[in-house]
Amino acid sequence: MLPSDAFMLFSVINMKLRDFYPSLDALCDDLNEDKEKILKTLSDAGFEYDEKLNKFI
Numbered sequence: 001m002l003p004s005d006a007f008m009l010f011s012v013i014n015m016k017l018r019d020f021y022p023s024l025d026a027l028c029d030d031l032n033e034d035k036e037k038i039l040k041t042l043s044d045a046g047f048e049y050d051e052k053l054n055k056f057i
Helices: 006-019 024-031 035-044
Strands: none
Touching: 006 024, 006 035, 024 035
């Protein structure tokens, strides 16, 4: 289960993307998470997913 706090989510998602997953889609598929919910939560906190870098910035 991923954290609900946006800043904790940012940290956990970026760590998982860096260490285990080649893309946000792969992470969401493997963990059965809602990609749009993650994008919205992090976007509301000012973060944006960069596909080329495979991380939120």
